[in-house]
Amino acid sequence: MRLHLNENTAGCSPAVLETLRALGRQDAGFYPDYGLARAAVARCFGVPDDHVLLTNGLDEGILAAVAAAFRERTAETPETVGVAPAFDMYEVCTTALGGRMVTVALDGQYNLDSDAVRAAVTRATRIVFLTNPHNPSGVRWPLDDLRQLARDIAPVPLFLDEAYADFSGDTLIDAGTFADLPNLVIGRTFSKAYGIAGLRAGAVIGAPDSLAPLARVVPPYSLNAWATAALPVAIADRGYRAWYLDQAALSRRLLGEACERLGLQTWPSAANFILVRVGDRASDIVAALAARGVVVRDRSKEIGCEQCIRITAGIVDDTRRAVAALEEVMCAAR
Numbered sequence: 287m288r289l290h291l292n293e294n295t296a297g298c299s300p301a302v303l304e305t306l307r308a309l310g311r312q313d314a315g316f317y318p319d320y321g322l323a324r325a326a327v328a329r330c331f332g333v334p335d336d337h338v339l340l341t342n343g344l345d346e347g348i349l350a351a352v353a354a355a356f357r358e359r360t361a362e363t364p365e366t367v368g369v370a371p372a373f374d375m376y377e378v379c380t381t382a383l384g385g386r387m388v389t390v391a392l393d394g395q396y397n398l399d400s401d402a403v404r405a406a407v408t409r410a411t412r413i414v415f416l417t418n419p420h421n422p423s424g425v426r427w428p429l430d431d432l433r434q435l436a437r438d439i440a441p442v443p444l445f446l447d448e449a450y451a452d453f454s455g456d457t458l459i460d461a462g463t464f465a466d467l468p469n470l471v472i473g474r475t476f477s478k479a480y481g482i483a484g485l486r487a488g489a490v491i492g493a494p495d496s497l498a499p500l501a502r503v504v505p506p507y508s509l510n511a512w513a514t515a516a517l518p519v520a521i522a523d524r525g526y527r528a529w530y531l532d533q534a535a536l537s538r539r540l541l542g543e544a545c546e547r548l549g550l551q552t553w554p555s556a557a558n559f560i561l562v563r564v565g566d567r568a569s570d571i572v573a574a575l576a577a578r579g580v581v582v583r584d585r586s587k588e589i590g591c592e593q594c595i596r597i598t599a600g601i602v603d604d605t606r607r608a609v610a611a612l613e614e615v616m617c618a619a620r
C-alpha cells in the first residue's frame with residue numbers, strides 16, 4: 287500500500303479512464319493541442335487562459351521557474367530561498383542548475399516566520415519557494431502573510447506551491463491577486479486530488495508577463511496526448527474530486543485519533559497526509575510497517591523532522607489498514 291507519496295491510491299476518475307480508452311492511433315501519432323486543456327485549467331481556477339502555463343507535473347513547473355530565475359548570469363552564485371523542512375524539489379532543481387538554496391528553519395509547530403524569510407532574501411536571491419499547506423507537516427499558513435511577503439520581496443518572484451490546496455481550500459489564485467502582485471506565481475498539480483500522478487499534469491498560474499520566462503524554458507509539447515486528453519475530463523468530474531476530498535478529511539481524522547490513542551504527536555494537517563512523531567526508532571518503524579505491506583515516508587533524517595514519518599491520508603479503507611498496522615508496530619516497539 288503506497289502511502290508515501292500522497293497519491294490518490296484509488297486512481298483517476300472512471301471518466302478519465304474511459305477517455306483514455308477511446309483514444310486512437312492518431313492521438314498517439316500527432317503532437318497534442320493544448321487549447322482545451324488549458325481552457326479547462328483556466329476555468330477551474332477562475333483566471334483567463336493566458337494566466338495558465340501547463341507543465342509535465344508541477345515538478346517541471348518548479349524546474350522551469352528555477353531555470354528562468356537563473357537565466358541572467360552574474361559573478362555571484364544564484365540563490366533560492368525556502369524553509370526547512372520542505373518539499374525537496376526546490377533544492378534539487380536549485381543545485382542541479384548551479385545555484386544554492388538558503389533555508390529558514392520553521393518553528394516546532396511548522397508556522398511560517400515571514401520576517402525570517404524576508405530577512406533571508408539578499409541581492410543573490412532569484413526566487414523564493416513556499417508551500418501552502420506546508421509539506422511535510424500539512425500545516426496551513428495565513429494567506430495574508432503570504433500576500434504581504436510577496437509584496438515585500440518584490441521584484442523577487444514568490445513561487446507559491448499549492449500542490450495540496452485542493453484539500454485545504456485556501457488559495458491565493460484570483461485574477462485580482464496577480465494584477466496586484468505581478469511577482470507571484472502559483473504552482474498546482476493534478477497528481478493529488480485528481481488522481482492522475484501517473485499521467486503527469488501540473489500548471490503554473492500567474493500574470494502573463496511573469497509566466498513568459500517560464501514558458502520559454504518549458505518544451506512546446508511537454509504534456510503528452512494522454513495527459514492532455516485526460517486533464518479536462520478529470521477537472522470536469524467534480525463529484526470524484528469531492529469524494530476523494532471527503533475520504534482525505536475522514537482519513538486525517540482517523541489517523542489523528544489513532545495517534546492520540548498511541549500517544550504520538552501530530553500536527554493539524556490540511557492536506558492528504560499527516561506527519562507523525564514516532565520517536566527515535568522511526569526508520570525501524572517504517573521498515574516494520576513496510577513488512578506489513580504499508581509503505582510510509584521516513585522523514586526522520588531531515589532537519590526539523592527528527593523522529594517523524596509521513597503517512598498519506600487518502601482512501602479510508604487504506605487508512606484503516608494503516609492504522610491497524612501502526613498500532614501493531616507501535617505496541618510491539620514498546
Ligand SMILES: Cc1ncc(COP(=O)(O)O)c(C=O)c1O
Nearest residue numbers: 343344345373421449475477488
Ligand atoms: C509540495 C509539492 N509540490 C509539487 C509536487 C509535484 O507534483 P507533480 O506530481 O505534479 O509533479 C509534489 C508531489 O509530491 C509536492 O508534494
